[in-house]
Amino acid sequence: SKFQGDIQVDTGAIHTWMPERILKQLGVAPRSEVAFMIADGSVEKRKIGFCEILLDGKWLPCPVVFGPDDAPFLLGATTLEIFGVGVDPINKMLVSVVASAA
Numbered sequence: 168s169k170f171q172g173d174i175q176v177d178t179g180a181i182h183t184w185m186p187e188r189i190l191k192q193l194g195v196a197p198r199s200e201v202a203f204m205i206a207d208g209s210v211e212k213r214k215i216g217f218c219e220i221l222l223d224g225k226w227l228p229c230p231v232v233f234g235p236d237d238a239p240f241l242l243g244a245t246t247l248e249i250f251g252v253g254v255d256p257i258n259k260m261l262v263s264v265v266a267s268a269a
Contacts, residue, residue, distance in 0.1 A: 169193075172240060176261070178254055180243035182215065187233040193218065197233060222250050223261075 170189055177184075197214035205211050214233040219226050229246045247253065253264040 174240035174242050176247070176254055177241040178244055178247070180241050181245055182230050182232045182243045183218075183220070183246045184232045184234040184238060184241040184243065185218070186236045186238055186240070187214070188236045190216065190218065190231060190233050195231065195233075201232075203232070220246060220250075222246075222252070225250065 170193055172189075195216045195218045197216045199215050200212050201215050202210050202212050215230055216233065217228050218231045220229045220231075227249050229249050234241075247261070248266070251264055251266050252261040254260075255262045
């Protein structure tokens with residue numbers, strides 16, 4: 168299954184977050200449960216799984232957090248690294264970066 172929608176880039180988030188209902192519709196299975204510190208300082212346990220994400224014509228598997236159903240889609244730093252892209256804050260776009268081997 169495929170889902171297409173708007174997603175916000177959040178370089179302060181390690182993982183990509185998607186609404187749990189969407190991940191379930193896509194058939195993404197939770198693999199583990201991880202504790203996360205939320206923006207308000209509280210700690211919350213959330214399921215985490217793997218989802219293939221399409222970005223710039225490439226499909227790659229990425230870790231995703233099962234977020235609340237009303238939460239926005241957030242593209243986190245791990246997904247950016249997997250795709251070899253960074254953020255250009257001036258032009259508000261993603262740009263290719265060369266990965267470091269070290």
